[in-house]
Amino acid sequence: MGIAENSKGLVLAVASGVFIGASFVLKKKGLKQAATHGTRAGVGGYSYLLQPLWWAGMLTMLIGEVANFVAYIYAPALLVTPLGALSIIVSAVLAHFLLKEKLQKMGILGCVFCIVGSVLIVIHAPQEHALNSVQEIWDLATQPLFLVYVAAAVSVVLALILHFEPRYGQTNMLVYLGICSLIGSLLVMSTKAIGIAIKLTLEGTSQLTYPQTWFFLTVTVICIITQLNYLNKALDTFNTAIVSPVYYVMFTTLTIIASVIMFKDWSEQSAGSIASEICGFVIVLSGTILLHATREQEQSNKQGSLTWYIGEDLVKRIEDGHLNLLHGSDYVEK
Template identity: 40%
Template sequence: MLFHVFLIHLSILLLPGTSYLTDIVWWSGTIAMALGQIGNFLAYTAVPTVLVTPLGALGVPFGSILASYLLKEKLNILGKLGCLLSCAGSVVLIIHSPKSESVTTQAELEEKLTNPVFVGYLCVVLLMLLLLIFWIAPAHGPTNIMVYISICSLLGSFTVPSTKGIGLAAQDIFHNNPSSQRALYLCLVLLAVLGCSIIIQFRYINKALECFDSSVFGAIYYVVFTTLVLLASAILFREWSNVGVVDFLGMACGFTTVSIGIVLIQVFKEFNFNIGDLNKPNMKTD
């Protein structure tokens, strides 16, 4: 979540007519988010992807709460409920998440990358991306929000696994052994894939923000992006192999709760409604 929030933030920065380039507060926030993304990168190397990616959504409720106090932005009852649901869902995710990594070495990573199931998945994703970018997006992108969201989310299938793979490969680069050279090549390939993925995502996020409301885009993007990232990670790293039925259902409920919370915060933040309205008597007119 933090990764695509960072991209949305930069895309808004570069929209025509914005003057944030001279705003020190905006740049302070951008630098802080960049540092947060570095921490996000380190987290992917230490814990399962199935836990890190959904928990990135915690930045939204905490950011909304801080904005309500520091920037005096209005946080209505639905936004407060969304913050509560996001935190509660995150706790459920932590409780039921896998307790250990399924891939911890470069050799295991290389074996997973050449797995026929994962290769087949990548081929399907690439085919869908080609169809979306060259045929569907030019005709329907400006009128259908799901086109740009699908492109960016499918690219997340490369972004997050590449980030995790770079962290695993980097551990062997500086070791003085025969595998260090292979680790360097693997790291460079993953860096190239990550760079291309980020550049294309940045372009289509910018296009989406020119055509659609950023709040609606961000909420739908979180759900679709996280779902596809979890699918790609499950196929590549097999993180779900040691998860029982109870934990699987718990994680599904936790992710659903977080997603509902994000939608309430993002989509309904301009909705003029508060708890005091429930106490007002109904006024009848003649």
């Protein structure tokens, strides 16, 4: 039973990565086409709304997010969450062929890291525990150790929002990303509870009469609104190429910790399997950071090399070039 459930979750998680990764490329291609026929989105234009490719990207992303949501119903977060890195691989590979954004050697190495790490995680992932009601999930959510995690997470989030954001929010991205990651870990737990409630209801055991179902739904809505708010602030304030990998690392790490505490994912596993999962996770994180670092370097190169040589280096290069030109000319020899 557990193996079959994990297999469904694995397939859905992989499908989610493929669809979400493809959606980025489709939307970007649609935005490029829109820019040739109207005002660019970056300067306030909305001509992309008339592009079929952009809408195809939105539809593809919706399918991917739904697949990811359902994957949490069948498989533990320890398996599903790290596989989100597959969307990065798919978008990088498709961008290489469809957008002519060349995938560098280090980027290819990053893809290999993500694949190897994902395989390790899949092989050693724990089996999903069968849950028969929202009441069982509530019992897991109210166990003392998880309540300590929730209390700590909420306390840190409140401290970040009330004290650190007004002072350091615009200069330190860890303030915004800390809020998003902590809230995100709680969001995954409540989302998983809602997903299981929907699954059981569709199977004939209605969970709508349980007040816990509506509590988890309320928590999910609050977490989504909070997370989107501060993630948008982070993306608007800091470089996306830096925000994305740091957020992925923090969010994935905290989600795995929350899942291990609440659902006891490691309770029936050997030390060797746990160590292999951790190694796989570290390899995936390394590959993700490597991929983003490669993209950041490519973006910097596209902006023009002059931005890297402002100051004495630029003057020196101009002077050296000027002197070489003069020394090699007939005018100087005469």
